[in-house]
Amino acid sequence: MSPRPPAQIGMPAGDIETPALVVDLDLFDANLATLRDAVRGSGLRLRPHGKAHKCPDIARHQMAAGAIGLCCQKVSEAEVFVAAGIPDILVTNEIVDPRKLARLVALAERARIGVCVDGMAHVEGLKAAVAGKGVTVDVLVEIDVGQGRCGMPPGPEMTRLAAVIADTPGLVFAGLQAYHGGAQHLRQPEERRAAIADAAAAVRRATALLDQAGLACRTVTGAGTGSFGLEMASGAYTELQCGSYALMDADYARNRFEGPVFAHALLVHATVISTAVAGQAVLDAGYKALAVDSGRPVPFEIDTDIIGMSDEHTLLRQPKDRALVPGDRVRLIPGHVDPTVNLHDWFVGVRSGVVEALWPIAARGPGL
Template structure:
């Protein structure tokens, strides 16, 4: 029935090192290496100078090539959100991973416990059942894991909410299995990252720090020591870094950026990061009053709004599964079938997750094609 002998380029990279960026096949994601490296160096230096560790979040880029650059720039390790993501990063040689999530289900805990035999793995919990599942799996596997208690600092998603719960859970961690170690607190608030004004973000982090500090005080009073206090993202990392409480921060989007993060007003002492991630599309149809690009909802996530077109006088009107319709202002220069145009994604994480490749370039030349190895790693 099949043509097993046939082999097509279906999964090949849209460009190779040395190609001109004009020859990248579309729709593709480009990474401007100058901007990427600026962002990487600036954020890491600020955090390291403040005396904290950087644990870059791999969920934003899903690419071991980027993780290795983050480690080379001083990151302690990376964060993942999924067990299967962590597997892919460990396989690529990353040795220190925090899974910033609750891991529930016997298949998943068995995989985490197996992974912990090959790398330093930490996970988060907010319920005794999670501790029991991972404890049983680690005992069976003979591996050891660090366990962080997640505290809800206003995100209203996962996390315990008071010291009483924290002490009970720390006790469960310490008593349930000698394969688990209570290592500290995970306190991250996604919604704080996107508050537009610096004073809003400062107030959110300040209130989080107060809450976490109170919980830690009571944990210490019950002889549970918090080695690690981790959290903070691209929008707030310097607030956590100057809190005298957090020991590490977890920025993810900072190396790539997107229009949603760029819409934040930066703090006075914090120049804005640069857009390093761009969608590249080809104009495939030109009509009276609009033109059509060859990438749509399967190339750009729209949960944080439409991608922003970088073409003077033109803007994005709508996206459908495979197309983006763009429209001109009066007097805009015409576009032509075959033209290539760039768009800045509105939300980098789910956009990168739609692509198998990131095309890293400098100037006009492709330097590397980075596989998005953990693309679609959902489990």
């Protein structure tokens, strides 16, 4: 499927072809263990978000580190994860296209499948897709807990929708999707605390209404790397969807964290290709290797700044303590992990300076 990888197993890390997405496997393992340990004993389930990595190998490592399944945003991602043997997938998104719904329902023959809805159109679509297929699909009503993207307000319309789901053959009303994406990137712990307090209050209003209607809310799922300790402590959630924790990025590093801290396990390796213009060095990686929606990448362990970027190039100020020359390697912390990963076809896993793993980003793409 994927083009030629930028490395071979056993190769020194310095020989990886660039640009390349390189995972420090010790830090990656530590990040997975840190989250597993933070959640252990809480009674909450861990369902890491596969949208961050789109990679079956990482999904399998997350399952081995205590996950009960994965989430994803696209049916095409769910297909890749089910094909890789992940037994339980939640699509944390609304699906409208009948062809996509048919593909989602087909996956329910091979795995436990959940999906979100926030209106009657989605439920009608699911009802038609599941009719006569002899499978069941878990359906979660998405509520807006402050993100302002998808999701109904907690209220009578939400309860009616849950009741319709519960009454539809082949559909199971499984609970609530209650993710507050905006809260993840609030920089101060007290800002995140306030945002998740509001989110948890909205969840409680929703579950109270559902309880009154006799609709059991088995699952309340949400949370991310920036806030999961707060959802965990709130008592309102049953499941955590952290994604970025496994790899991390420069944007999350701008948060002030209390509690467990995750390491930068993911770097983009680049090579200096030109120093002809005085005072600068040009790298062979630009917008096609590094997403900039959440800010530019950050040079790693080198005293320099990025002074410009274009499609295939990043311009660095020459460091004061050394002169970069063509062929030198520079490592960059991605600005935002998910869309940066989505630009690449391979993760190159490195341990003790040697390439140990090549993981295809099998679900890469805008997603159908």
